[in-house]
Amino acid sequence: MLALEGVGMRFGGVQALAGVDWRVDAGRVHAVIGPNGAGKTTLFNVITGVYRPTQGCVLLDGQDVSGLPPDRLAARGLARTFQNLQVVGAMSAEENVMLGAHLCLSQGTLASLLHLPGLRRADRECRAEALEWLRFTGIAEYAGRLAEAMPYGALKRLEIARAMAARPRVLFLDEPAAGLNQSEKLAMRELILAIADKGITVVLVEHDMKLVMGVSEHILVLDYGRKLAEGAAAEVRANPEVIAAYLGEAEAH
Amino acid sequence: MAEFLQFLFSGVTSGSIYALAALGFAIIFNASGVINFAQGEFIMLGGMVSVFLAAAGLALPFAVLGAVLVAVVAGLVLEKAAIEPARSAETVTLIIITIGASILIQGVAQIVFGKGQHALRPFSGEAPIVIGGASLLPQSLWVLGVSALMVAGLWLFFNRTLPGKAMLAVSANRLGAELVGIDIRRTWLTAFGLSGALGAVAGALAAPITMTSYDAGLMLGLKGFVAATLGGLGSGLGAVAGGLILGLLEAMTAGYVSSAYKDAVPFVAILLVLFFLPRGLFGSRAAERV
Amino acid sequence: MARWPWLTGFALLLAALPWAVPNAYLLDVINRIGINAIAVIGLNLVMGYAGQVSLGHAGFFGIGAYASAVLTSRYGWPPLAALAGGMAGAGALAFAVARPILRLKGHYLAMATLGLGIILSIVITNEAGFTGGPDGMPVDALSVAGFSPSGERQWYFVIAVCLWCAAWLAGNLVDSPMGRALRALHGSEPAARSVGVDTARYKARVFVIAAVLASLSGSLFAHYVGFVTPQVASFMHSIELVTMAVVGGLASIGGSVAGAALLTVLPQALAEFEGWEMVAFGALLILVMVLMPRGLVPTLARRFGGARARA
Ligand SMILES: Nc1ncnc2c1ncn2[C@@H]1O[C@H](COP(=O)(O)OP(=O)(O)OP(=O)(O)O)[C@@H](O)[C@H]1O
Ligand SMILES: [Mg+2]
Numbered sequence: 081m082l083a084l085e086g087v088g089m090r091f092g093g094v095q096a097l098a099g100v101d102w103r104v105d106a107g108r109v110h111a112v113i114g115p116n117g118a119g120k121t122t123l124f125n126v127i128t129g130v131y132r133p134t135q136g137c138v139l140l141d142g143q144d145v146s147g148l149p150p151d152r153l154a155a156r157g158l159a160r161t162f163q164n165l166q167v168v169g170a171m172s173a174e175e176n177v178m179l180g181a182h183l184c185l186s187q188g189t190l191a192s193l194l195h196l197p198g199l200r201r202a203d204r205e206c207r208a209e210a211l212e213w214l215r216f217t218g219i220a221e222y223a224g225r226l227a228e229a230m231p232y233g234a235l236k237r238l239e240i241a242r243a244m245a246a247r248p249r250v251l252f253l254d255e256p257a258a259g260l261n262q263s264e265k266l267a268m269r270e271l272i273l274a275i276a277d278k279g280i281t282v283v284l285v286e287h288d289m290k291l292v293m294g295v296s297e298h299i300l301v302l303d304y305g306r307k308l309a310e311g312a313a314a315e316v317r318a319n320p321e322v323i324a325a326y327l328g329e330a331e332a333h
Numbered sequence: 334m335a336e337f338l339q340f341l342f343s344g345v346t347s348g349s350i351y352a353l354a355a356l357g358f359a360i361i362f363n364a365s366g367v368i369n370f371a372q373g374e375f376i377m378l379g380g381m382v383s384v385f386l387a388a389a390g391l392a393l394p395f396a397v398l399g400a401v402l403v404a405v406v407a408g409l410v411l412e413k414a415a416i417e418p419a420r421s422a423e424t425v426t427l428i429i430i431t432i433g434a435s436i437l438i439q440g441v442a443q444i445v446f447g448k449g450q451h452a453l454r455p456f457s458g459e460a461p462i463v464i465g466g467a468s469l470l471p472q473s474l475w476v477l478g479v480s481a482l483m484v485a486g487l488w489l490f491f492n493r494t495l496p497g498k499a500m501l502a503v504s505a506n507r508l509g510a511e512l513v514g515i516d517i518r519r520t521w522l523t524a525f526g527l528s529g530a531l532g533a534v535a536g537a538l539a540a541p542i543t544m545t546s547y548d549a550g551l552m553l554g555l556k557g558f559v560a561a562t563l564g565g566l567g568s569g570l571g572a573v574a575g576g577l578i579l580g581l582l583e584a585m586t587a588g589y590v591s592s593a594y595k596d597a598v599p600f601v602a603i604l605l606v607l608f609f610l611p612r613g614l615f616g617s618r619a620a621e622r623v
Numbered sequence: 624m625a626r627w628p629w630l631t632g633f634a635l636l637l638a639a640l641p642w643a644v645p646n647a648y649l650l651d652v653i654n655r656i657g658i659n660a661i662a663v664i665g666l667n668l669v670m671g672y673a674g675q676v677s678l679g680h681a682g683f684f685g686i687g688a689y690a691s692a693v694l695t696s697r698y699g700w701p702p703l704a705a706l707a708g709g710m711a712g713a714g715a716l717a718f719a720v721a722r723p724i725l726r727l728k729g730h731y732l733a734m735a736t737l738g739l740g741i742i743l744s745i746v747i748t749n750e751a752g753f754t755g756g757p758d759g760m761p762v763d764a765l766s767v768a769g770f771s772p773s774g775e776r777q778w779y780f781v782i783a784v785c786l787w788c789a790a791w792l793a794g795n796l797v798d799s800p801m802g803r804a805l806r807a808l809h810g811s812e813p814a815a816r817s818v819g820v821d822t823a824r825y826k827a828r829v830f831v832i833a834a835v836l837a838s839l840s841g842s843l844f845a846h847y848v849g850f851v852t853p854q855v856a857s858f859m860h861s862i863e864l865v866t867m868a869v870v871g872g873l874a875s876i877g878g879s880v881a882g883a884a885l886l887t888v889l890p891q892a893l894a895e896f897e898g899w900e901m902v903a904f905g906a907l908l909i910l911v912m913v914l915m916p917r918g919l920v921p922t923l924a925r926r927f928g929g930a931r932a933r934a
Contacts, residue, residue: 167814179818192801193832246819566730
């Protein structure tokens with residue numbers, strides 16, 4: 081469904097990604113791992129349109145989409161969360177999730193100014209749906225709370241709820257378990273599996289190896305912007321280069 | 334040719350004034366991230382206080398010195414009383430604060446000096462020097478010379494002295510600078526004082542050429558802001574280049590196109606530049622991080 | 624929805640006000656407040672909700688004012704057509720410049736909007752053949768289908784209806800999916816874009832709406848006062864509008880009205896004291912911004928209501 085061909089990204093003197101080839105097939109949990117600064121977030125940014133790759137291209141359903149802006153890619157079924165939380169602090173949790181449904185109910189300026197009945201109905205339905213996503217992600221209790229007043233763990237879930245409200249085909253999660261405690265991590269694992277059960281393809285960046293190995297069928301390993309290895313979880317875990325570059329280091333911690 | 338030379342002289346002269354104004358913006362912006370809309374008032378104070386001290390019988394050098402002192406004090410008070418208490422405020426809030434200060438200073442100037450227009454006596458005579466058929470006022474030479482000295486002095490300050498280097502460190506990385514023990518507040522205060530001095534010198538230099546009044550700071554300040562933005566906010570060399578470019582553009586437009594639209598030139602220029610280069614001519618092209 | 628009590632209360636207040644205000648001088652001040660408030664509500668949509676600084680809004684006000692002045696007197700347009708023409712012109716200009724300008728951020732955006740406003744005011748000053756130049760020009764009376772408001776009281780109702788409609792439309796907008804998208808791109812542009820908000824398009828839309836409201840406000844001002852000068856489009860007037868929005872409270876429609884009221888009354892009250900009015904005005908700006916950076920209405924609402932001011 082999604083394919084990267086020789087994707088490279090350069091920031092001034094930093095080559096954050098160098099010639100990455102990769103395929104994401106529908107209906108599985110994929111993981112991207114690698115040490116800090118390996119280029120994982122940059123990979124997400126390139127795929128979701130935040131940056132235009134300086135080399136290579138991103139294909140979605142066989143079409144070159146590199147350089148399309150994020151909103152156009154969202155319309156084509158890509159949704160994401162952010163490593164550094166990007167929630168709208170001055171809006172309630174519910175409104176943040178309703179924002180996710182933006183594409184399903186965006187309306188003309190005139191309808192918005194006059195609050196035409198169609199718009200009001202759509203908005204009501206959207207609100208109900210938002211509540212459902214809050215429930216699905218287990219943070220319904222915060223529905224009316226301003227996001228700036230929510231605890232960190234709940235915000236991580238709020239970003240997922242917002243992305244789900246956009247009804248994506250592929251969901252990119254950038255370190256969903258970072259900063260969570262052990263029981264929250266377990267719950268996050270359940271949530272990721274529940275999302276995959278809905279038939280949504282999940283792509284996950286995560287440092288917690290137990291979580292990664294527990295949920296993902298396919299793993300891409302990046303190191304200094306290059307693809308170090310790729311394959312099924314068991315294969316990657318056994319790859320000596322990966323152990324040297326990454327797992328060994330992680331276990332030494 | 335003589336005509337062109339004439340426009341060139343006047344362009345470089347006003348360009349130097351804009352450059353000094355732009356440097357004032359750049360210094361404060363670098364140290365604190367604040368765009369100081371009261372920068373123009375420092376220039377106005379430089380001109381007006383010089384005029385009135387000279388009229389009160391003070392010798393010209395002392396009158397100018399007095400004006401610089403007044404502007405420095407204004408800068409320090411502005412920083413202490415209005416900027417520091419709002420340090421963590423949003424951009425818009427800080428903009429409004431400095432605009433408030435600008436209006437306040439104008440009001441005080443109007444009360445003290447009245448509404449009239451004033452000219453300062455030229456520093457050394459009025460007999461124009463004729464070069465290639467174009468005439469150059471001695472005051473223009475003063476403007477060019479002193480501006481060049483100021484720029485050189487600033488270069489030394491930023492590269493050779495501890496407070497100057499501290500200021501650069503703060504602008505590069507505030508947290509880092511704070512961690513190595515640089516006193517941020519003092520740095521901010523220095524920046525406002527320095528900008529006040531720069532503005533006042535520019536104002537005193539320009540006063541014999543352009544006349545001055547309590548509201549003369551507004552346009553000069555805005556053009557200084559344009560020049561600073563043109564060069565890429567925060568870049569010292571960019572500010573000087575931006576100032577000179579603006580002065581020349583203005584003079585050439587006034588000479589060859591229309592003098593009525595001379596004042597519009599900087600703003601048209603900056604809009605065109607920003608349309609194509611959203612961070613000015615010499616600004617960084619960094620990608621925003623997410 | 625939650626804003627209807629506010630809008631009803633506001634309507635009642637507007638309806639009751641002329642009976643509570645005995646003399647024509649006060650009513651005149653109130654009328655000026657109302658006219659300013661219309662422009663400020665629009666500006667607040669751009670600055671408070673969408674988070675985009677605009678330091679050139681008086682330019683659009685000037686377009687409205689001069690459209691009403693020039694099109695009626697020099698081209699014989701009916702006042703209502705001239706007013707609509709001004710709104711269309713201001714909207715079209717806003718639309719044309721919105722994308723390149725609103726792509727800018729922070730101080731660069733401030734610079735560009737400031738430049739746009741100043742260019743407009745310089746054009747108005749210089750094109751004396753149409754606009755009367757720096758001395759300004761008289762404006763014909765407003766007349767709509769034979770009715771021509773005269774006197775402060777009749778004008779009051781015209782202005783009150785326009786103001787209420789502006790508040791109603793702005794309230795609707797803020798409470799719609801589009802309003803949510805605007806607040807979102809203020810709070811986090813990456814988040815808004817990641818769920819499909821075409822941020823450039825939404826910024827442009829709200830900029831156009833604000834320009835149209837400013838133009839309406841300018842037209843009303845021109846007809847009401849009967850005379851316009853380039854001052855209406857000046858940088859200082861832009862600053863006054865921004866100040867009203869910020870002092871009253873960003874992202875607060877009630878704040879826009881309160882800000883317009885405070886900053887319209889203050890200069891009038893201080894007008895006799897040459898120079899001191901500027902000192903007081905400047906000092907007030909600094910004080911409010913240092914002590915209540917959120918602006919009057921949201922700060923007071925928070926203190927006394929505990930709730931967030933949304934109206
Ligand atoms: N906008 C940017 N401008 C300049 N350099 C950048 C930018 N974004 C990322 N980089 C650089 O690119 C490299 C890769 O960064 P990236 O954020 O993709 O790493 P990562 O794998 O996500 O790391 P982490 O595990 O710490 O999140 C780093 O060296 C980083 O400093
Ligand atoms: Mg990362």
